[in-house]
Each structure stands twice: as C-alpha cells, then as structure tokens.
Amino acid sequence: MDALLKIANIETLYYDRIYALHGLSMEVKEKEVFAVLGPNGAGKTTLLKTIAGLLKDQPNKGTIHFMGKRIHRLAPERVARLGIVYVPEDRGLFRELTVRENLDLGCWGRKDSETRGDMEYVLEIFPILKTRATQQAETLSGGEQQMLAMARAMLRRPKLLMLDEPSLGLAPKVSRQVYDALAQISQAGTTILLVEQNAKMALSIADFGYIMESGRIVLEGTARELQENEDVRELYLGVGGDTVSPKGWRLYKKRRTW
Secondary structure (H helix, E strand, C coil): CCEEEEEEEEEEEECCCEEEEEEEEEEEECCCEEEEECCCCCCHHHHHHHHHCCCCCCCCEEEEEECCEECCCCCHHHHHHCCEEEECCCCCCCCCCEHHHHHHHHCCCCCCCCHHHHHHHHHHHCCHHHHCCCCEHHHCCHHHHHHHHHHHHHCCCCCEEEEECCCCCCCHHHHHHHHHHHHHHHHCCCEEEEEECCHHHHHHHCCEEEEEECCEEEEEEEHHHHHHCHHHHHHCCCCCCCEECCCCCEEECCCCCC
C-alpha cells in the first residue's frame, strides 16, 4: 500500500540557525494509527507544525508529499483543504464560545449535505458534549476540552488527523476515554498521526511507531516491536531499568542501543 503521507529528509530551522529536525524521514499509511514518541524537546511538535504548514518557509530542506501531492512550504489553509487536520497541544478552542458554537465552526465552509449526520456521529463518540452544549468551552474540564477539540476536528472530515499530546494534563481515566475514542475514530477509517510522551497509552492503539530524539528518528517499528524492545521498555514504558542491589542502590544504567 502506498503511503498517505511521505516525508523525506526534512530539515526544519528556527530563526534560520537552530535545527529542530535533522534529515527526518517517515511514512504514514492510510487507515492506520502512527505514534511519534519521545522526550520534551525532541522535535515532535515541530514535526506536526512542519507538516501542517504552520512554520513559514519550512522545511528548509527535504520534501513532504500527501496523497502523492507536494505539500512542503504550502500555506496552512491549503494543507488543511487537502484533508490534514491538526489538533494542537493547547487544543485551539474558541474558549469564549459555547460547545455547540465551537462544533458549528467545525462545519464552517462545508457545502455537502452530511453535516447533520457528522454532528450526530461526533456526539455519539463524545456524548458528554451533548450535555455541555450551552457551556462556554473555557468552563469545561481538560478532558472535555480535548474531546471537543477532537470532535470539531472530525467535523472537517480529515483524511489525516494529527494530534499533539492528546493525553497531556489528563487523569489516567480520562486519558483512557480519549484514547478509546481515538480507537473508534481509527476503526471508522480515519488515519491518525499522534505525538505523545505517554508511550504506553499511544502504543495501545497504534499500528506503527517512531521514536524521536534530538530532531531525528532513532527507532521505528510496529507497536508490538516497540513494546518488546528492551530500550523502549526501559526508557519509555517504565519496565525493567537499572539493576538495583538488595539495599536499593543503583549499580548501573544500561546504555541504549540507538
């Protein structure tokens, strides 16, 4: 199967001097979930913003193709019209508007006759939004705001849904609800590219994953392969780790293999 999104050797600069991405290449296949994992400062958010066209004149080098079309350095509105919808870390809601008004904005500009059905679909996935319809977005809990951002994004009928840290700041139970909803969205046929620090949660629904460090992809593989990788288990899943003496002293730290 040809890749829906193909990124080849991109380099993204900040202030024309600081490299945030270094020769990064990756592919995202249609109707699958791809997770990009890594620590703070790895360049994960920069990657999503580069794809979405939100960084002017970037990438500095390399190419990005979506559905076979060149999209690198296109204006963000042109990228969005092709079917790439980006949910940022801060969720990008109109906080002074109500839940319903935010959802209505998700349908803005659509000329098809299926907006009503799509609205019913997202309210079925996120039923709490129906009961919060008249509340201002800023009065919602963090989890409810994330659900609203995802619901609004789905009303754009994305071919590729990109999410930046969807579990950030959420309680474990709420994070699970968000990821259960993402699993539903994926099963319905939407391709998902998500950036996460919560590797365990992301790999629970992902088909494929990439590990990013210092602006580079240092490891890639299926979700199962990453879950079974000794370094990933220690560094990202909290399994295994330092050898500890019976008195609790750390004897050594295993060196990663990438």
